[in-house]
Amino acid sequence: MKLPYSLFSRRAFLNSLIGGWVAALGAAFISPLVKFIVPPTREPDQVSAPLADFKDMAPHTVKGFAWGNKPGLLKKTEEGGFIAFVGVCTHLDCNVSFVAEQRRFYCACHEGWYDENGLNIAGPPPSPLRRLAVSIEGDTLIIKKQA
Amino acid sequence: MNVLRAWIEERLGLSAVTLFLEKKEVPRHKHTFLYYTGSSILLFLGIQIVTGVLLAFYYQPTLAEANASVVRIMTEMPLGWLVRSVHSWSATFMIAIVFVHLLGIAFTKAYRKPREATWVTGVMLLGASLAFGFTGYLLPWDELSLAATKVGTNLPKAIPVFGAWLTQVMRAGEDVTGDTLSRFFIAHVSVLPLAILAFLGVHLFLVQRHGMSVPHEVERKGVKTPGLPFWPNFAFREAGVWLVLLGLLITVAVVAAPGIGPQADLMAPAPEGIKPEWYFLFMFQMLKLFPARVLGLNGELVAVLIMMAGMAALLLIPFIDNRPAERKGKIITGLAWAGLAYAVGMSIWSLL
Numbered sequence: 001m002k003l004p005y006s007l008f009s010r011r012a013f014l015n016s017l018i019g020g021w022v023a024a025l026g027a028a029f030i031s032p033l034v035k036f037i038v039p040p041t042r043e044p045d046q047v048s049a050p051l052a053d054f055k056d057m058a059p060h061t062v063k064g065f066a067w068g069n070k071p072g073l074l075k076k077t078e079e080g081g082f083i084a085f086v087g088v089c090t091h092l093d094c095n096v097s098f099v100a101e102q103r104r105f106y107c108a109c110h111e112g113w114y115d116e117n118g119l120n121i122a123g124p125p126p127s128p129l130r131r132l133a134v135s136i137e138g139d140t141l142i143i144k145k146q147a
Numbered sequence: 148m149n150v151l152r153a154w155i156e157e158r159l160g161l162s163a164v165t166l167f168l169e170k171k172e173v174p175r176h177k178h179t180f181l182y183y184t185g186s187s188i189l190l191f192l193g194i195q196i197v198t199g200v201l202l203a204f205y206y207q208p209t210l211a212e213a214n215a216s217v218v219r220i221m222t223e224m225p226l227g228w229l230v231r232s233v234h235s236w237s238a239t240f241m242i243a244i245v246f247v248h249l250l251g252i253a254f255t256k257a258y259r260k261p262r263e264a265t266w267v268t269g270v271m272l273l274g275a276s277l278a279f280g281f282t283g284y285l286l287p288w289d290e291l292s293l294a295a296t297k298v299g300t301n302l303p304k305a306i307p308v309f310g311a312w313l314t315q316v317m318r319a320g321e322d323v324t325g326d327t328l329s330r331f332f333i334a335h336v337s338v339l340p341l342a343i344l345a346f347l348g349v350h351l352f353l354v355q356r357h358g359m360s361v362p363h364e365v366e367r368k369g370v371k372t373p374g375l376p377f378w379p380n381f382a383f384r385e386a387g388v389w390l391v392l393l394g395l396l397i398t399v400a401v402v403a404a405p406g407i408g409p410q411a412d413l414m415a416p417a418p419e420g421i422k423p424e425w426y427f428l429f430m431f432q433m434l435k436l437f438p439a440r441v442l443g444l445n446g447e448l449v450a451v452l453i454m455m456a457g458m459a460a461l462l463l464i465p466f467i468d469n470r471p472a473e474r475k476g477k478i479i480t481g482l483a484w485a486g487l488a489y490a491v492g493m494s495i496w497s498l499l
Contacts, residue, residue: 039326041315041321042320068322069321092434093298093300094416094417096417108416108420108421110434124437
């Protein structure tokens with residue numbers, strides 16, 4: 001079918017061509033700027049610490065260590081082993097503390113509670129504390145991301 | 148003098164502006180006091196700019212120095228405690244009056260045609276003001292401000308698709324660190340001021356272009372009280388209001404100067420009793436009350452989505468209630484009251 005007149009005037013066609021070109025150019029300029037805004041993240045693959053610092057902990061006590069920019073929490077278990085957590089509340093990212101008398105982790109921001117194994121038991125936290133893998137090599141304690 | 152005036156007039160053509168101001172009238176009715184809220188916000192904005200520049204002379208936005216430099220401003224700099232106190236209290240006054248301004252306009256339906264764009268720029272200004280408060284809260288870098296910032300910047304994470312990216316943009320990475328502090332500082336002293344001045348320019352221009360809105364109930368009664376000439380009658384009254392507010396501000400700032408907590412430690416547990424600024428309390432309380440899971444969904448996501456829906460509704464009020472001016476709009480009035488009652492109630496609850 002042949003239309004009696006064009007749906008698209010030459011002017012409209014050229015305008016959208018130039019507009020599209022300008023938009024593409026703008027995007028090309030802006031994308032590197034957007035990329036610049038977020039720096040690379042630096043979560044460690046593993047951290048190590050001398051075992052001597054943690055050896056004398058009593059069972060059911062917790063000691064802190066630095067997991068990159070976040071606090072890590074190392075807990076001595078009943079059997080004498082270690083388990084480690086990222087000490088950051090899974091609700092809204094506040095740092096948690098260990099309440100020794102109650103053997104529970106507590107987040108003061110919105111009153112979230114975790115049991116001593118990091119399981120969320122009360123308040124708003126949606127999931128357990130993040131676990132890290134602990135191993136001992138000679139006299140060094142090695143804490144890694146859990147596989 | 149006249150030569151100088153003529154010289155300036157020829158080059159700038161300011162007579163159009165002075166003529167406009169000479170002719171400008173402010174309507175007189177029982178809601179006239181609402182017209183003072185806008186200019187009072189400008190007063191506090193001006194105070195924020197002046198005291199903010201002064202504070203920036205000595206403030207150092209680094210991990211090591213931020214907290215110490217605020218302590219130094221308060222203890223060593225001549226009247227530094229007062230400058231910081233005025234900055235902090237003036238922010239509170241400004242936001243309080245912003246809320247009065249907003250509610251006044253919602254109740255009198257002043258956002259209706261042709262003033263939709265004025266309302267939208269106003270909501271942008273509200274957003275910028277709250278962003279000023281949020282970024283400024285971190286700068287003293289004490290325990291409370293760190294914990295509040297962690298929570299605040301974590302909220303967008305719950306939003307699907309781009310939420311995680313937004314959190315990274317706000318934090319300068321996965322965690323709140325010294326980079327976050329630099330970022331908040333530059334937002335507070337450069338990005339937000341540019342944004343607020345741009346929106347303010349459009350807002351004020353639109354207010355002048357459309358003239359002051361008169362509530363329909365006043366217009367309907369048809370009692371024609373002559374308007375108040377803007378110059379000098381209204382301007383002098385305004386000056387009186389400013390003086391009272393200024394006196395109130397200085398008094399409060401002297402009597403109740405804000406303190407500063409111990410320097411923030413990225414590794415320390417969150418302190419007891421963390422609280423955001425008073426104007427975020429109702430959201431804080433809502434987050435605290437929301438359970439981990441709601442109807443099988445992440446509770447945090449639901450809470451954030453409700454907040455976003457609320458903000459979108461606020462922004463779009465003129466398009467939701469686009470009825471002609473003679474309709475009363477009882478639903479919007481009711482919703483405004485409900486929103487106010489909700490915010491006040493939740494805020495008080497969070498303080499108990």
